[in-house]
Amino acid sequence: MLPWETLEKALTPDGSELTLARRGQDYSIRIDNRELMTSRTHGSEEQLAQAACAPIRRRQAPRVLIGGLGMGYTLRAALDTLGPEASLVVAELTPQVLEWNRTHLAELAGRPLDDSRARVELVDVGNLLDGKTKWDAVMLDVDNGPESLVRDGNDRLYDLAGLARIHRSLTPGGMLAIWSAGNDPRFVNRMRTAGFKNSRSECARARGGKKGPRHFVFLGNT
Numbered sequence: 001m002l003p004w005e006t007l008e009k010a011l012t013p014d015g016s017e018l019t020l021a022r023r024g025q026d027y028s029i030r031i032d033n034r035e036l037m038t039s040r041t042h043g044s045e046e047q048l049a050q051a052a053c054a055p056i057r058r059r060q061a062p063r064v065l066i067g068g069l070g071m072g073y074t075l076r077a078a079l080d081t082l083g084p085e086a087s088l089v090v091a092e093l094t095p096q097v098l099e100w101n102r103t104h105l106a107e108l109a110g111r112p113l114d115d116s117r118a119r120v121e122l123v124d125v126g127n128l129l130d131g132k133t134k135w136d137a138v139m140l141d142v143d144n145g146p147e148s149l150v151r152d153g154n155d156r157l158y159d160l161a162g163l164a165r166i167h168r169s170l171t172p173g174g175m176l177a178i179w180s181a182g183n184d185p186r187f188v189n190r191m192r193t194a195g196f197k198n199s200r201s202e203c204a205r206a207r208g209g210k211k212g213p214r215h216f217v218f219l220g221n222t
């Protein structure tokens with residue numbers, strides 16, 4: 001088997017080490033030597049976007065927010081689900097991840113950054129969920145899920161106060177979707193307590209359809 005080749009290394013704003021590696025056609029992003037994301041599987045990252053965007057796609061000029069660029073699969077699926085009047089903001093913490101999406105990773109999801117509906121802001125996604133700016137849909141894939149945090153700072157997105165802030169940042173009937181490596185019924189309850197209607201978790205297979213490990217998408221609407 002081919003060995004992994006390290007292409008780039010970068011420090012995140014909070015001092016963790018990110019590594020971009022390639023083996024043949026496969027790419028991997030690791031954080032402090034733990035795999036954050038691989039190009040081999042992206043079915044659940046796509047399902048995250050489809051579940052959040054399908055219910056609001058017929059709105060006039062919907063505005064959506066994606067937390068975490070990664071390899072651009074969620075952004076690609078959101079672009080493909082939404083119409084020509086939509087506008088999409090991707091909040092990404094690490095400048096090098098954006099740079100890698102313009103170079104090494106650009107083709108993986110079909111160059112989503114070239115779409116004029118999409119814009120990346122190098123900012124913590126939490127800063128764009130202030131209750132003042134309103135979104136029709138918010139998609140979060142910034143961590144392994146609400147209870148297994150790669151980055152401690154992301155805790156503030158998932159606690160009750162954070163969920164209430166997200167609720168206030170959505171238009172009426174707006175959608176919240178959160179990616180998670182595992183299921184978490186207590187988190188679904190917390191979403192309900194924060195005011196989200198139809199709070200639920202959906203299984204999302206890593207390879208799409210019925211294939212690959214089981215990931216989960218937490219969903220609710222205002």
Ligand SMILES: C[S@@+](CC[C@H](N)C(=O)[O-])C[C@H]1O[C@@H](n2cnc3c(N)ncnc32)[C@H](O)[C@@H]1O
Binds near residue numbers: 072075093142
């Ligand atoms: C698992 S990847 C996202 C994968 C993405 N859904 C895809 O389809 O490729 C997580 C991304 O979130 C970024 N990130 C982590 N915490 C963040 C935060 N608080 N705000 C914005 N971006 C964040 C990481 O730098 C990384 O690029």
